[in-house]
Amino acid sequence: MEKEESGINQKEAPPGFLYKYGLFLICAVRLSFRGHVAFYAWMIFLSIISLFGLRAYCNQFVEGLITTGMTDQVSWGVYIANFTFLVGMAAAAVMLVIPAYIYKDEEMHNIVIFGELFAVAVMIMCMLFVTVDLGRPGRFWHLIPVIGHFNFPISMLSWDVVVLMGYLALNAHVCGYLLYMKYLGQKPNKWLYMPFVFLSIVWAISIHTVTAFLYVGLAGRPFWNAAIVAPRFIGSAFTAGPALMIVAFQIIRGTTGYHIGDRAFRLLRQIVTISLLISLFLFGCEIFKEFYSQSLHNASARYLFFGLHGHYALVPWIWSAIAMEIAALMILLSRFSRKPGSYGWLNLACIMATVGIWIEKGPGLIIPGFLPTPLGEIVEYIPTYNETMVCVGIWAIGALVFSWMLRLAIPITSGVFHRTEDE
């Protein structure tokens, strides 16, 4: 692509797609490593934690899952607990997509890409959590249809694989396409992203419902075998997801100066408030069902809330979760969380709601499902140090991926990082 010496840009053959995309990738790689000292410190901090997690996983890979606190009695632990919570976070991206695309809210349009990138990072964490939970991760290829043996549609886990991969692909495509078009300075082709956006709205509900059905479909586990589990999943996901996004977007706004208007935060706050109300209502329904009739099927609920036969490890956790969620709701309903410009109370409410829901949906759902065992035994589960490090490492990787994607996405959406014609 030589420039004519006369300085006039002759009409050359336009550069091919691969050339443009390749240049974009190279520039993106270079941009990834540029930043403020604070950016470097943050990324190095996350990398160190991720490496600790990787080391812990290597231990587990060599020794087997004996390095975790799981037993035959409680055969799923914090790995699947985190997975379940994070699928909800991924689904919550839809709460940005609906206002942006269906209600055509301009304010939301700016940040919906960040929400979708959030979903991509969270999905990667979900897949990591499932992988570290497998007894033989190298044999994952057994899941691939034709060359493996994919038990679809009978196994609910097979449904989960399909919907999660599909959702990751949908979000990655929409974000990738819109960001690349913005980088090129071209108007995106509606047909290449709008159908996928609308599909992702429906798909978001499906990923979390299918994950709920993993649990609901097990007749031998009465704590899970209840119709309310799927609605509770959706309610809590749409509380914790937007709550986490409120905090994340403030950090983005503060550190990069990218403009995110107060209206967006108001809308997100309303979503969190209503979802938390619904979530707590459904929680109340569950409590009534478990305890009013005093049937023996409530053994798991008794273990969770009050302890059973001298075992009460989860009791302080679940009551803290309830207290945090109710306190969060009180703050959100009060005028404290509405002070424009100063979000201290709102952030407190969001963090409490998220932590409370993590407890309620993670350890507060998985472990009581296993205890008492179908044979009436209680063997309490405590995650080991190694297991905890793997979890922390995966969270760090998720934060790393999200920060890295924002490192590219924000300059693109603000117009700083774009393709130029001076070749």
Add this chain to the structure above:
Amino acid sequence: MSDKSTGNNSGADNTSLGKNAAGKKEMFKPLSRRSFIKAGALGAFLLGGTSIALLPLRKFKNDTSLEAFFQQHYERLTPERMDRILKRIEQEIKERHGVDAHVKDPKPIPGVQFAYALNISRCVGCRRCVHACVEENNQSRDPEIQYIRVLEMPEGTFDVEKSNHYYEPDTVPAKGKYYMPVQCQQCENPACVKACPVGATWKDEDGIVVIDYDWCIGCRYCEAACPYWARRFNFAEPKIPKEQINPDMAYLGNRIRPKGTMEKCTFCLGRTRNGLLPKCAEACPTGSRQFGNLLDPDSVIRHILREKRVYVFKEDVGTRPKFYYWFDK
């Protein structure tokens, strides 16, 4: 993260990419010394850190051949391939444990549906069945896996929450208690088979629910699904003292299992598909355990189903077990 990006009113970040964001000129500028040192330090940190993180893998013994890694699902194996696999397994057992094993693949006998009947009036809770099973089926001894769990129940209730799994009286049976051993119920409508995402467990033609141990990915969804707590997971590499290894093994039955896979009672299919009784039935000193073919009208199983007060455990979950409990008095 502190807010250090003040003074920049464009709302853009301050990485000074500027206008020539993706220009070729900007791209192929020679690397400054500062950038070079930065890149070097970062590279060293990442490479060094990752190497340290991967250090525990030094202890990893890769004893899986490529052929073993890509082994197909049991139902897709030709007889020739199965022969090769059986020989390979025998060789692996010789190398790892120093034992000459004979690993076979006994097929279901046509016209047979195996079922089990257990007389809870007679069971005294001696647990000989538990230990005979462990000797027969080459379970890991450390951590110890036992397929059969005997529940000591107080008389007057079926509620397993009131059971004691760890009873150790001087003599059994203890007064006021009855004993209910539980193992895989080989259900007609198994919840575990529905759950498995890779189809590694299925109900065979003679009614036994089997596991292809080499196909299992260790997700433990089947263990969550089972209403009878019948399935066990190998959290570590199974450790069995050499002298306790039972060399007569079956591919879908009692061969030594890999780390990270599921296992359970298989009604001793290596024995029962060759006309023998399961080891637990043989070991029971009180005659509480009866085993046979449901399709044979003269079998003791059919006699019990006709004549005795029979019930199944957790009938309400709809799994239709082929394990029948009965009582005389």
